[in-house]
């Protein structure tokens with residue numbers, strides 16, 4: 303471990319902050335996490351963890367718990383929302399692990415958060431709730447974090463893992479202006495026991511149609527179905543994960559769609575609605591002994607299911623850079639150099655998927671689905687290798 307860097311402060315006890323805390327603690331650092339929320343309770347629905355993320359969790363010896371509480375889908379599929387025509391199918395259960403060495407698991411956010419938090423508690427990470435971070439000052443030999451209460455806490459390094467509206471990012475780079483993408487998304491869960499057996503396939507299913515798409519997958523060993531439904535809209539929505547949505551409006555947006563979609567929507571009792579926002583690459587992620595991590599530095603649209611996986615990769619690389627010696631600012635600069643291009647590439651890929659899933663009119667949609675079908679059926683090895691750069695990456699083990 304670097305001699306001068308011992309005490310690390312982390313703003314935010316979300317998925318990225320807790321994962322970073324664990325990676326650092328395992329390498330011998332003292333870690334204190336400051337969380338704004340009065341209680342640690344994750345809201346929301348499902349998270350898909352592909353091999354690049356599950357590899358980091360395996361390195362932290364958490365993968366067995368994640369598998370036990372999660373669900374491994376048969377395949378990823380893209381299907382026409384009305385006819386059900388399958389234009390793309392990529393086997394996942396077993397196949398993803400054979401190709402990349404680690405599985406593809408779908409898990410409830412609360413379960414994943416609970417696993418990370420339990421491991422942090424066992425490892426001796428300090429976690430303080432009801433502690434909103436407001437900003438920081440750089441010191442001659444470290445950093446002082448400022449809480450909204452006025453209290454200051456000193457450390458050798460501060461990591462801003464405080465999510466899309468990061469206060470640490472604002473203190474580092476000023477307030478940002480995210481762009482509304484013209485898309486809103488509903489999300490929620492439905493107990494699988496309320497669905498007719500067999501009507502919802504055991505896939506990570508993406509159903510596409512003009513100006514909208516619908517994603518579903520199972521959680522908790524198949525007992526819960528998670529959905530995300532995206533529609534294009536002119537109206538602007540607040541960027542929040544916890545704004546209540548209107549179930550009637552959601553059903554109307556997907557009226558006439560395939561049975562699998564209809565069966566899920568019929569059982570929805572409540573849903574959240576949020577606006578999707580695009581952001582440019584940040585000019586930098588670090589300021590001396592302060593670094594950003596996860597959504598604080600690379601918030602992304604959910605269309606690659608990679609936001610949390612990227613935060614896990616950040617956590618593993620950041621901890622390894624700090625443990626590698628040298629001064630903290632140099633180690634954090636190295637972390638930024640190793641991560642920024644890759645995270646930006648995934649952000650751009652998620653934006654490209656939004657365009658792929660939402661073709662405006664039916665004729666263009668049929669052409670697009672046909673092209674995807676032809677690509678995957680005529681050149682299967684190429685199609686299979688298309689995301690090797692993403693899922694094959696080993697943030698915990700590759701040479702830095």
Ligand SMILES: Cc1cc2nc3c(=O)[nH]c(=O)nc-3n(C[C@H](O)[C@H](O)[C@H](O)COP(=O)(O)OP(=O)(O)OC[C@H]3O[C@@H](n4cnc5c(N)ncnc54)[C@H](O)[C@@H]3O)c2cc1C
Nearest residue numbers: 314316317318338350435464465596597607608609610611
């Ligand atoms: C609907 C949806 C589906 C998604 N699906 C997937 C998926 O399938 N796979 C995937 O990999 N990713 C997915 N993501 C993305 C993923 O959830 C995020 O990228 C991930 O949670 C980012 O982790 P984080 O720790 O950076 O931020 P967060 O998880 O948002 O955590 C930030 C934490 O900081 C706290 N905080 C905020 N401000 C302050 C402050 N001032 N002081 C102290 N604490 C503060 C917050 O309370 C929170 O606890 C999805 C996201 C959404 C919205």
